[in-house]
Amino acid sequence: MRFLTISLLAIGLLVSSTVFSADIEIALEAELANTIQAPMIIADDKDASDGKFIWMEGAPVAGGGGQGWAEFIINIPEKGKYALWGYVIAWDGNSDSFWVTWQPADPNEDAQATQNTQFRWGVAQGAAWHWDRINHWLDGGTFDREWEFDTTGEAVLRIAVREDATMLDALFVTSNIKATNEGEASVRLPDDKDRKIQVEGLAVNPKKKIATTWGSIKKQYK
Numbered sequence: 001m002r003f004l005t006i007s008l009l010a011i012g013l014l015v016s017s018t019v020f021s022a023d024i025e026i027a028l029e030a031e032l033a034n035t036i037q038a039p040m041i042i043a044d045d046k047d048a049s050d051g052k053f054i055w056m057e058g059a060p061v062a063g064g065g066g067q068g069w070a071e072f073i074i075n076i077p078e079k080g081k082y083a084l085w086g087y088v089i090a091w092d093g094n095s096d097s098f099w100v101t102w103q104p105a106d107p108n109e110d111a112q113a114t115q116n117t118q119f120r121w122g123v124a125q126g127a128a129w130h131w132d133r134i135n136h137w138l139d140g141g142t143f144d145r146e147w148e149f150d151t152t153g154e155a156v157l158r159i160a161v162r163e164d165a166t167m168l169d170a171l172f173v174t175s176n177i178k179a180t181n182e183g184e185a186s187v188r189l190p191d192d193k194d195r196k197i198q199v200e201g202l203a204v205n206p207k208k209k210i211a212t213t214w215g216s217i218k219k220q221y222k
């Protein structure tokens with residue numbers, strides 16, 4: 001009987017680690033970014049996750065934008081491909097885009113300066129909070145993005161202002177790159193546990209160590 005139990009346990013472990021290997025999923029609160037550079041700011045909204053979101057404040061008007069950003073240090077637990085989803089509001093055609101770079105999968109490029117459309121996210125419009133998979137809006141069309149990481153550890157995601165008034169409430173990182181809608185991707189907003197992990201940095205490392213390593217990443221990709 002004991003042998004049977006152990007065997008079943010072993011099979012169970014084998015099955016769960018192969019057939020049912022779960023996607024990696026990380027839920028992040030936009031306003032808990034490691035760095036927020038003005039004029040991008042944190043603002044209040046009772047309908048936003050944890051009551052706050054980030055944006056470059058202003059009415060959605062033509063022109064403007066192009067300054068300010070938020071940076072997130074994300075611990076990549078396994079090598080491989082990842083997709084990103086944003087929980088957003090984009091009122092109209094003048095408030096529906098960001099620049100997105102995620103190092104080291106992306107180069108250390110200031111997309112606000114280079115205007116490289118590879119990093120241009122055309123945000124799905126809507127006046128209520130909704131999920132949108134981060135894409136690149138190229139001159140020839142808009143395509144879902146995926147990022148491939150050859151190393152584990154800290155990766156630096158920058159969401160930079162392109163147009164005034166585009167709003168970001170939360171982010172969802174997933175290794176499920178196939179999903180094209182939020183149901184398939186099992187997107188979710190961060191809960192208290194997610195926020196705790198995000199605030200404390202990598203669960204196992206003190207914040208000081210992250211800062212040091214972040215410095216070396218910047219140096220490496222300069």
Ligand SMILES: [Ca+2]
Pocket residue numbers: 092093094095096097163
């Ligand atoms: Ca636009």
Ligand SMILES: [Ca+2]
Pocket residue numbers: 029030031048049050051052053169170
């Ligand atoms: Ca939020």
